[in-house]
Amino acid sequence: MATPRPPAQALFRRLFVINGLVYAVGTLVLAVSPATVSSPVVLAEVPVLVVGLTLMLAANGLLLRRSLEPLDALTTLMKRVDLLRTGDRLAGSGNSDLAHLIDTFNAMLDRLEAERSASSAHALAAQEGERQRIARELHDEIGQSLTVVLLGLKRVVDRAPSGLKDELRDVQESVRASLDEVRQVARRLRPGVLEDLGLHAALSALSSDLSQRSGTRVTRAIDPDLPDLGTDVELVLYRIAQESLTNIARHAAATRAELSLTTDGRRLALRITDNGRGGVSREGAGIRGMRERALLVGARLVIDSPPGEGTCVRLVVPDIVNRSLHP
CATH class of the missing domain: 3.30.565.10 (Histidine kinase-like ATPase, C-terminal domain)
Known part of the structure; x- marks a missing residue:
């Protein structure tokens, strides 16, 4: 099985062949046509030369543009590619030399997206683990500590003189609100309801x-x-x-x-x-x-x-x- 040519070498070969064909056809047309060129060139022959040169340049430009057209699409894809929006690929073209380049770029995107997905999976798994650890600490340590404080405040309120009861009840409600907030944060960090229900x-x-x-x-x-x-x-x-x-x-x-x-x-x-x-x-x-x-x-x-x-x-x-x- 033949080894494929490198893209740069293949593209050089294509451009060289295209230009060679254009010049060969131009030479053939001049050889079989009745047009002649004097030395030195007379004024009447200048339009013939200009028309011939224009046709050769136009044909060369058209062929080169069609050959290099996939590069414009490849450049556009490079500018808009985002690894968080997968599946954006460039379809292969009839230009076999550039098709290898396009396939290589698409394969590179496949590898990058797979690596990004794997690294994201590890990062998000670590994030979920950290969320669960923090949620447990909030619930088991801070939540229990606030519960103990609430029970202690209840005993103090029961024994406090009437002049302090209202202020102590306000403190008690603040602690209870803090406990509720801690529990809500813990639930958001660790979706226990998802696991249980x-x-x-x-x-x-x-x-x-x-x-x-x-x-x-x-x-x-x-x-x-x-x-x-x-x-x-x-x-x-x-x-x-x-x-x-x-x-x-x-x-x-x-x-x-x-x-x-x-x-x-x-x-x-x-x-x-x-x-x-x-x-x-x-x-x-x-x-x-x-x-x-x-x-x-x-x-x-x-x-x-x-x-x-x-x-x-x-x-x-x-x-x-x-x-x-x-x-």
Whole structure:
């Protein structure tokens, strides 16, 4: 099997052959045509030379442009490529010399996306582990310490003189509010409801939490017959829904939101919309984290946010049949 020529050598050979053919055809035409050139050149022969040179340059330019046209498409792909938006590839062309270059570039993108996905998986796994550790410490240490403080305050309130009872009750309520906040933070860090009750209950809890925190009315439409998706897919769906709802509470200034999770038997679609201000033009760390999580399960994430028309986050997980068969 012959070893393929290096792209630079192959391109040089193609250009050399094209130019040689153009000059050979031009020479042949001049040789068989009745046109002659005197020495020195007379004025009447100048138009013949100009026309011949123009035709040769035009033919040469046309052939070279068609040969190098794939390079323009390759340059455009290089400018727009983003490893968080997978599948952007350049189709091979009839130009066999540049087809090798295009195939090599596509293979490089495949390797980079695979490496990015693997490194993201390790990073996100470490992040989840750290979240669980912090959640346990908040619940087991800080939560228990605040509980002990509450019990001690209750005994003090019972024994305190009437003039101090009101102030001590205020302190008691502040500690109780702090304990509730610690528990909420722990729940957000470690989705215990996802582990204990499943994805449907976890998404419902997220929606209720948003309504309580921001007053945004959340409508839910969750398919009751979801297949067994596996821990990884469920965690990705939960985290992306959590980040989307958190963004609504913090930035959207929305009064209504909708969360839906539906399946057509082959694909699973998570959709979160709101009627807020929209206009998300710059993707911060939160959205990039959502894209990285989507890559882990081969899902496609689309965010549509026209100014003044709210935001729509849509995540599509393909091939859920095989996922449910092989969790």
